[in-house]
Amino acid sequence: MVTITGTRQKEAWDHHVLPPVEQVRPGLWSIPVPIPDNPLRYVLVYALELAGGGVALVDAGWNTEEAWTSLNAGLAEAGGSIADVRGVLVTHIHPDHYGLAGRVREASGAWIGLHPADAVMLDARYRDTGQLLADMTGLLTDSGVPDDRLPDLAFASMVLTSLVTMAEPDVLFEDGATVALPGWDLRTVWTPGHSPGHVCFYSEQRRLLLSGDHILPRITPNISVHAQQFPDPLGDYLASLEKVGRLDTGEVLPAHEYRFSGLAGRVEEIAAHHADRLAEIEEVVRKHPGSTAWEITLRLHWSRPWDEIEPFMQRQANGETLAHCVVLELDHRIHRTGSSPARFFVTAKAAHDGVTSAAPPEGEVRAEGSGSIGGR
Numbered sequence: 001m002v003t004i005t006g007t008r009q010k011e012a013w014d015h016h017v018l019p020p021v022e023q024v025r026p027g028l029w030s031i032p033v034p035i036p037d038n039p040l041r042y043v044l045v046y047a048l049e050l051a052g053g054g055v056a057l058v059d060a061g062w063n064t065e066e067a068w069t070s071l072n073a074g075l076a077e078a079g080g081s082i083a084d085v086r087g088v089l090v091t092h093i094h095p096d097h098y099g100l101a102g103r104v105r106e107a108s109g110a111w112i113g114l115h116p117a118d119a120v121m122l123d124a125r126y127r128d129t130g131q132l133l134a135d136m137t138g139l140l141t142d143s144g145v146p147d148d149r150l151p152d153l154a155f156a157s158m159v160l161t162s163l164v165t166m167a168e169p170d171v172l173f174e175d176g177a178t179v180a181l182p183g184w185d186l187r188t189v190w191t192p193g194h195s196p197g198h199v200c201f202y203s204e205q206r207r208l209l210l211s212g213d214h215i216l217p218r219i220t221p222n223i224s225v226h227a228q229q230f231p232d233p234l235g236d237y238l239a240s241l242e243k244v245g246r247l248d249t250g251e252v253l254p255a256h257e258y259r260f261s262g263l264a265g266r267v268e269e270i271a272a273h274h275a276d277r278l279a280e281i282e283e284v285v286r287k288h289p290g291s292t293a294w295e296i297t298l299r300l301h302w303s304r305p306w307d308e309i310e311p312f313m314q315r316q317a318n319g320e321t322l323a324h325c326v327v328l329e330l331d332h333r334i335h336r337t338g339s340s341p342a343r344f345f346v347t348a349k350a351a352h353d354g355v356t357s358a359a360p361p362e363g364e365v366r367a368e369g370s371g372s373i374g375g376r
Contacts, residue, residue, distance in 0.1 A: 031074030051183030091212030102167030118197025144292025193237025224319025
């Protein structure tokens with residue numbers, strides 16, 4: 001059971017306005033940075049006051065003038081400025097988290113930190129994108145996306161490259177390692193799934209988890225098969241979910257929506273959501289043998305009508321379907337045959353067992369990202 005602790009953030013969310021800059025704990029501030037034309041509305045940047053002076057940021061926001069202005073204003077309200085930033089801890093490389101990091105470094109000299117699994121993707125994602133586009137087109141073709149939809153879906157995320165100031169990291173975060181922040185005991189928790197290098201930051205002393213997009217109070221992050229993902233992103237995500245669920249945490253500080261407590265309960269809710277989705281997809285394949293990933297996607301329950309979902313998020317939805325299909329394949333519930341497109345069938349094991357639960361889940365197509373803007 002989730003208990004909302006960011007009550008002012010929740011009130012702002014309900015009224016479709018930007019939440020206030022808040023002092024969450026002594027020396028810890030929450031700064032909302034707007035996301036343009038997106039249902040998520042903002043990313044929550046956290047500013048940590050450092051012993052001896054200066055601040056560190058967890059995430060940075062999109063590279064837009066509105067976001068830059070809001071970040072500067074938020075730091076000023078917290079009693080500092082961009083010049084005071086000593087480090088930017090990026091939870092993952094999606095534009096709403098990484099986009100302004102380079103500009104912050106240019107203005108302050110701050111270091112940028114990122115997990116190696118995300119850092120290795122930067123050049124192909126934000127600079128030399130030709131191969132990534134070709135790989136994504138191939139993935140979508142193999143998914144059975146119709147030819148007349150391929151260009152829109154393949155190119156859907158390219159506009160986001162303008163919202164990032166390309167910047168190689170100075171620090172690489174390793175799982176379990178303490179981040180060098182004077183006055184803080186933040187430990188890196190590697191949580192692949194939403195991106196290969198997604199990380200959370202955990203303070204044992206303060207019983208705080210800065211969760212990025214890994215765990216949000218209301219919606220689930222986009223977990224997609226992607227040209228730059230690990231082979232089993234949903235399996236990785238579910239393992240990461242169990243990992244953070246074991247942490248002694250009093251409050252979760254997510255990158256979107258609002259702060260909450262009840263981490264273990266939220267972990268169970270998200271795991272149950274994916275179990276329902278797996279059952280729903282298996283039932284679709286049972287009823288429609290030989291379906292492509294795209295055809296399966298069109299038959300699933302989503303949070304709003306399919307024709308109201310923009311191409312980028314339709315691509316994310318297809319990626320989510322594929323991620324669930326991979327888990328079902330590894331569990332020998334379904335199998336695929338052929339390519340361009342691949343088609344899915346239930347296995348003899350699944351046909352014998354039947355499906356015990358296939359109730360439509362509360363499916364979410366994130367705008368992250370994330371997803372979502374986040375699921376690029």
